[in-house]
Amino acid sequence: MINKLIDLLPIINCQEATRLTSLSMERRLSIKETIDLRLHLMLCSLCVQFQRQIHLLHTLMKNYPKIGEKQLPAETKIKIKKSLQS
Amino acid sequence: MSHPNTSAENWVDLYGDALYSYALKFIPQIDAAQNLVQETFLAALKNQASFTGQSSQKTWMIGILKNKINDHLRAKYKEVPASQLINDDAAIEGFFDHQSGHLAKEPQEWQLNPSILIENKEFWNTYDDCLSKLPEKTGQAFNLREIEQMSSSEICKVLGITPTNLWVLLHRARLHLRQCLETNWFSHDQ
Numbered sequence: 001m002i003n004k005l006i007d008l009l010p011i012i013n014c015q016e017a018t019r020l021t022s023l024s025m026e027r028r029l030s031i032k033e034t035i036d037l038r039l040h041l042m043l044c045s046l047c048v049q050f051q052r053q054i055h056l057l058h059t060l061m062k063n064y065p066k067i068g069e070k071q072l073p074a075e076t077k078i079k080i081k082k083s084l085q086s
Numbered sequence: 087m088s089h090p091n092t093s094a095e096n097w098v099d100l101y102g103d104a105l106y107s108y109a110l111k112f113i114p115q116i117d118a119a120q121n122l123v124q125e126t127f128l129a130a131l132k133n134q135a136s137f138t139g140q141s142s143q144k145t146w147m148i149g150i151l152k153n154k155i156n157d158h159l160r161a162k163y164k165e166v167p168a169s170q171l172i173n174d175d176a177a178i179e180g181f182f183d184h185q186s187g188h189l190a191k192e193p194q195e196w197q198l199n200p201s202i203l204i205e206n207k208e209f210w211n212t213y214d215d216c217l218s219k220l221p222e223k224t225g226q227a228f229n230l231r232e233i234e235q236m237s238s239s240e241i242c243k244v245l246g247i248t249p250t251n252l253w254v255l256l257h258r259a260r261l262h263l264r265q266c267l268e269t270n271w272f273s274h275d276q
Contacts, residue, residue, distance in 0.1 A: 013187030022257035026238060049193040054260050056200065061232035063204040070110055072102040072123065080124045084094045084131055
């Protein structure tokens with residue numbers, strides 16, 4: 001129903017709306033882009049959901065477990081040391 | 087802190103792990119990362135005279151390593167022109183209805199508590215699995231952006247792509263990861 005409404009009105013589709021959602025995390029949207037996106041989001045709860053989840057993903061990623069410092073294997077260290085001698 | 091008196095061999099013990107960890111951020115292949123560390127030390131030895139002591143020895147070597155990483159990635163991705171990589175519409179096929187461009191599948195409600203989730207090792211395994219299904223460059227762009235929180239311009243330089251290309255890759259990565267996590271984690275989790 002809502003999708004039909006979006007088709008009838010001069011409003012961007014979900015493909016474009018999700019693209020703009022993602023883009024808004026990389027750079028400031030133009031005024032036209034902002035209006036296009038807001039209008040779509042007012043009518044499309046799925047894209048609102050998408051937006052929420054993309055933001056959540058962003059928050060989660062900041063907490064990706066840092067593995068700490070990786071150890072260069074001992075045999076590789078020996079190999080490199082040898083190569084530095086020659 | 088610099089160690090002007092240490093010999094080249096001591097560098098390996100002093101900086102080996104740090105350089106290796108740095109390389110792995112960009113190049114997950116263990117062999118390739120180790121080779122770059124070795125090349126870095128060899129280059130440092132050869133160009134020792136160019137070390138001015140203005141930065142720490144470690145910073146100087148990371149700088150050399152960065153160049154090596156750039157060269158490596160550039161050579162690797164040379165075969166795939168960026169344009170081809172970007173204009174691959176098949177990559178987002180399935181997410182949207184062909185004709186209308188509306189979302190093909192409804193995003194589900196995710197039941198979660200982020201602070202518990204981030205402690206869950208299995209969740210991150212699922213994430214790694216999902217990431218590994220992405221084309222390598224796409225996954226790398228996403229990791230550098232979201233996990234390493236590097237600036238767009240830095241990532242573009244490393245991957246040899248334009249900002250527009252990067253935005254396309256990131257969007258594609260988000261579409262895929264969102265869907266993959268929903269299918270493999272959030273719909274099982276409740």
